[in-house]
Amino acid sequence: MRTMISGGTIVTESGMYRGDLLLENGKILQVSTHAERKDACMADTQVIDATGRYILPGAVDIHTHMDLDVGIARVIDDFYDGTVAAACGGTTTIVDHMAFGPKGCSPWHQVQEYHRLADGKAVVDYGFHGVLQHVNGQVLEDMAQIAREEGITSFKVYMTYDDRLDDLDLMKVLCRAKQEGILIASHCENHGIVTCFRERFAQEGKLQARWHPVSRPSQAEAEAVSRLLYLAKAADEAPVYIVHLSSGMGLEEVRKAKRAGQKHFGAETCPQYLLLDDAMYADPQEGLKAIMAPPLRKQADRDALWDALAGNELDTVATDHCPFTFAKQKQLGALDFMKCPSGAPGVEERLILLYSEGVCRGRITLPQLVKYACANPARVAGLYPRKGSLEPGADADVVILNPETEWTLTSQQMHGASDYTCYEGFRLKGAIERVLLRGKMIVTDGTFIGSRGDGQYLHRGTSSIV
Ligand code: MN
Numbered sequence: 001m002r003t004m005i006s007g008g009t010i011v012t013e014s015g016m017y018r019g020d021l022l023l024e025n026g027k028i029l030q031v032s033t034h035a036e037r038k039d040a041c042m043a044d045t046q047v048i049d050a051t052g053r054y055i056l057p058g059a060v061d062i063h064t065h066m067d068l069d070v071g072i073a074r075v076i077d078d079f080y081d082g083t084v085a086a087a088c089g090g091t092t093t094i095v096d097h098m099a100f101g102p103k104g105c106s107p108w109h110q111v112q113e114y115h116r117l118a119d120g121k122a123v124v125d126y127g128f129h130g131v132l133q134h135v136n137g138q139v140l141e142d143m144a145q146i147a148r149e150e151g152i153t154s155f156k157v158y159m160t161y162d163d164r165l166d167d168l169d170l171m172k173v174l175c176r177a178k179q180e181g182i183l184i185a186s187h188c189e190n191h192g193i194v195t196c197f198r199e200r201f202a203q204e205g206k207l208q209a210r211w212h213p214v215s216r217p218s219q220a221e222a223e224a225v226s227r228l229l230y231l232a233k234a235a236d237e238a239p240v241y242i243v244h245l246s247s248g249m250g251l252e253e254v255r256k257a258k259r260a261g262q263k264h265f266g267a268e269t270c271p272q273y274l275l276l277d278d279a280m281y282a283d284p285q286e287g288l289k290a291i292m293a294p295p296l297r298k299q300a301d302r303d304a305l306w307d308a309l310a311g312n313e314l315d316t317v318a319t320d321h322c323p324f325t326f327a328k329q330k331q332l333g334a335l336d337f338m339k340c341p342s343g344a345p346g347v348e349e350r351l352i353l354l355y356s357e358g359v360c361r362g363r364i365t366l367p368q369l370v371k372y373a374c375a376n377p378a379r380v381a382g383l384y385p386r387k388g389s390l391e392p393g394a395d396a397d398v399v400i401l402n403p404e405t406e407w408t409l410t411s412q413q414m415h416g417a418s419d420y421t422c423y424e425g426f427r428l429k430g431a432i433e434r435v436l437l438r439g440k441m442i443v444t445d446g447t448f449i450g451s452r453g454d455g456q457y458l459h460r461g462t463s464s465i466v
Contacts, residue, residue: 001044002029003439005398008050012057012390013371021055023396026438030392050400053433056370058092058397059351060377060388062129063243063268063318065343067117068099073329073341075322076417079121082321082347083455084448085416087124089348090432092397092442093378093387093458095127097156097185097243100163107132107142111150115457122455123448124437125395127381129185130155132173133163140176147182151459153382154183154241159224160191160293167231174235183380183463184232185241188224188250189216189294198338207336209287213278213295218247221294225253233262239465241380242267244320246294248304255313266315266380266465269305271346271353274317276422277302288330289420291340292320306363309372316380317354317372321347323418345418349409355401356428379464387458396439405431415448 005021010031022030022045066082068075077085079096086094096118101109107130114128130152132139146152157173158164165173177184197215201207206214225242232240245251245267254267276296281287290296308314322343324330333340351373358364364372378388385391390398409426411419435443442450 001046003046003048005048005050005055005400008053008055008400010055010390011366011370013367013375015367021390021398023436023439026396028390028392028394028396031390048400048434052402052404054366054401054403055390056090056399056401057374057388057390058399058435058437059090059373060093060381060383061086061091061318061321061347061350062095062316062377062381063270063320064094064096064347065099065320065322066096068322070099070341072332072339073324075343076325076329077323079118079126080123080452081415081417083123083126085348085414087435087437087442087450088415088432088446088448090351090399090401090435091124091347092435092437093125093383094347095129095381097129098131100131100133104134107139107146107155111146111152119457120453123442123450123452124455125387125458126455127383127458127460128152132157132165135165135169135172140172143176143182144180147180151461153181153460153462154185156185156187156243158187159228160187160189160194164191167227170231171235174232174238174240178236178238181462181466183239183241183465185243186228188221188228188242190220190223193217193220193223202338207338208284209291209333209337210281210284212287212291212337213281213297216293216295218249218297218301221245221247222249222253225250229253229257229262229265232265237262237264239264239463241265241465243318244273244294245269245305245314246273246301247297248301251304251308258313264465268316268318269314270318270320271350272296272344272422274302274305275353275357280422288333288337288340289326289422290344291330291333291337291342292322292344293342309364309368314372316377317350318377319346319350321345323416325418326420344422345414345416346422348414348416349421349423351399352428352430352432353423353426355430360429382461382463383458384464396436398436399432400434401430402433403430407431
């Protein structure tokens with residue numbers, strides 16, 4: 001059985017053209033312009049009419065936190081709910097960041113835990129980033145072994161929080177990662193800056209949500225981004241990836257390293273840092289919805305990040321999808337923002353927000369959208385061109401986007417288990433109409449029709465940043 005997606009406009013990171021897509025056995029068999037299509041049409045071909053629609057590669061989100069256990073709370077989306085939301089938003093591949101395991105555990109502990117959480121549940125294809133929460137010789141051996149045996153070719157480190165790594169540990173990780181061709185993804189915030197303000201605000205009773213962004217200023221991000229890049233440079237230019245870049249000040253450090261000729265690094269931002277700002281913290285209740293780290297910044301930071309996307313200075317847009325319920329879980333922070341579980345939903349909203357707020361408003365082009373949400377994330381994760389591309393031989397992961405639909409985003413329309421979205425009331429242009437995963441339709445007219453457990457574990461290759 002073949003499927004032909006006919007009559008639409010195919011969008012790749014290098015351009016757009018009217019054409020047809022022929023799918024067979026879960027792969028893309030042929031991409032053709034209308035003139036060639038007769039050859040490809042056969043009796044047993046199911047035809048999907050995509051007239052007036054855009055045809056995009058299935059989107060790739062390389063920063064999610066499904067079923068994350070943060071101690072005080074557990075993310076409300078498990079790998080089923082969270083990947084249904086992903087699918088409905090046009091994301092057919094996720095690479096999930098693991099929670100920390102018990103103190104002192106081997107990195108293998110969470111690898112096994114995450115297979116238990118995801119296998120048989122996920123409805124889109126999925127991989128994992130490993131996590132390093134302390135460093136010794138065995139941990140470094142395990143990292144190399146996990147990369148080889150599990151195809152987990154990237155590991156995350158944190159420069160803040162209790163399980164942060166200090167510079168010595170970071171150097172040991174980076175030197176080994178360089179040798180092994182492993183990408184190190186880093187949460188960049190200076191722990192001293194953040195802790196100093198949190199201690200002071202606790203003493204002064206500054207416990208409302210509006211103090212959250214003040215406690216994690218842009219300097220904390222910029223210093224850690226800069227330090228990470230210098231450490232990586234010192235470690236024979238080890239490959240590093242800055243997750244969720246949020247500030248203009250952090251962006252300047254990225255630019256500085258680029259100007260200095262450093263090559264083996266990449267940077268990611270997220271829709272919340274492009275579309276929301278710290279005005280959201282003014283109301284003590286509404287503000288809880290956006291308690292996340294790093295925090296939302298200023299309008300000027302949003303503008304700087306859009307400019308960087310327009311100018312091809314960043315690599316990816318991911319989500320940091322980390323949903324809690326507002327009615328219950330986020331209320332843990334009602335009297336003290338420091339007790340609020342950190343994170344917000346976003347996996348379903350990303351692609352359509354980038355289309356409506358990015359492309360339709362002229363901030364980025366449609367090919368750039370494909371680059372940031374599909375192709376580059378796949379490259380960074382070592383999945384390209386199997387994922388994030390519409391080239392023959394790629395997995396037949398396809399999004400059909402209707403540019404004519406106009407609608408208002410509300411949390412009721414979202415498919416995740418959380419009870420809110422930070423983008424409530426956004427007027428949007430365009431809708432994710434249909435989604436195919438390896439040739440199988442899993443979303444039609446915005447309704448999920450796939451099956452629990454149909455997502456496959458992705459044994460990933462080497463990151464393009466290496
Ligand atoms: Mn995260």
